[in-house]
């Protein structure tokens with residue numbers, strides 16, 4: 001179906017309660033990991049997002065059958081592997097599909113997975129994934145834009161990641177879960193999505209030790225059983241709504257959150273002058289009548305300030321008088337929001353991965369998202385302007401935000417997405 005742009009008439013205070021959706025980036029690898037078991041697995045807390053549908057298409061291709069058993073609950077069952085490839089059409093659609101490589105190496109002993117290639121915000125290599133597989137005993141060849149992987153026995157040995165990588169750590173864990181070997185991963189990611197993947201796998205009988213530390217030890221087991229698991233809340237979505245509250249000088253109650261996953265964002269907003277109150281499972285963000293201060297932000301891996309919230313934070317800072325400096329060394333080219341924010345009157349100069357932002361009032365304009373979080377930055381900016389902003393590129397927002405217009409409306413925003421006019425209706 002043709003997607004119509006998102007319309008936002010800003011300049012309004014938001015209020016009330018909004019529940020964060022379940023985590024997209026935790027759910028995607030967990031859906032893939034379910035195929036390590038030949039028994040049914042039920043997941044609760046799966047967001048209804050286009051990225052989830054893409055990974056389900058890929059899982060279906062390799063042999064996973066699924067059924068939605070509740071609004072955000074899904075049963076997955078992979079009695080046998082039917083295909084051991086992850087084709088270009090699906091991997092190029094979504095980079096997270098590359099995680100299929102580790103899962104197929106574990107369950108089928110082989111995998112042919114397309115190289116993910118570039119994405120809207122630059123080069124995102126997978127060298128650490130491939131180095132880890134090789135170091136642990138997997139043969140990996142590159143040919144015709146694909147990686148062809150084969151393992152003869154169990155994975156074993158130690159690999160030290162050269163940098164912290166969420167996907168690389170997840171892929172190596174998946175590959176090592178089955179079999180009789182012992183694998184140690186050093187300088188492993190401590191990201192919440194890695195910890196949740198480990199929690200899920202261990203709940204099915206895997207033996208992975210050290211979750212949340214930089215050293216993981218995986219004792220391969222013969223098989224995983226079925227089970228039931230709840231995915232963590234989406235800290236990136238929650239962070240986006242926290243920034244929306246600050247940008248509109250509002251008070252919002254965020255429910256279904258893990259405040260301990262949001263501390264870097266809470267700390268920056270507090271430094272700016274926003275009040276944040278943590279309770280168990282919820283956060284109150286209060287920016288009413290506050291004069292917010294500019295701040296400097298540098299992205300880091302968890303628990304640092306997330307790159308996935310950098311464009312939204314940049315949009316907020318573009319509205320705050322004074323000079324802020326935002327640096328994103330994690331993804332140095334994650335800057336597609338800048339030119340669009342310029343269309344709304346922002347004053348941002350870019351040098352390498354550094355944005356120098358002179359904040360001031362923005363105005364409405366037609367804009368276009370070129371990637372997911374750039375789209376989020378644009379709706380934050382739009383919420384601050386009196387006029388009507390029309391945001392194109394809604395397919396990117398649909399990757400990461402469930403029923404966005406409806407949920408923004410539920411807290412008082414004037415957001416709508418006109419239904420497409422069908423050709424027959426125009427006759």
Ligand SMILES: CC(=O)N[C@H]1[C@@H](OP(=O)(O)OP(=O)(O)OC[C@H]2O[C@@H](n3ccc(=O)[nH]c3=O)[C@H](O)[C@@H]2O)O[C@H](CO)[C@@H](O)[C@@H]1O
Pocket residue numbers: 025026028095096123124125126127128129130163164165166167168193301306307308329330331
């Ligand atoms: C689906 C999903 O969960 N995506 C998230 C995941 O992506 P993803 O898992 O792809 O990101 P990584 O943690 O791997 O990337 C972190 C850094 O490591 C570099 N790197 C990574 C792998 C590699 O083999 N070589 C290499 O150099 C990357 O270029 C980047 O600079 O974590 C990112 C960083 O928090 C988030 O922005 C993405 O939203």
Ligand SMILES: C=C(OP(=O)(O)O)C(=O)O
Pocket residue numbers: 025094095096119308372373400
């Ligand atoms: C960049 C993101 O996802 P991906 O890694 O799938 O591109 C994101 O969730 O912000």
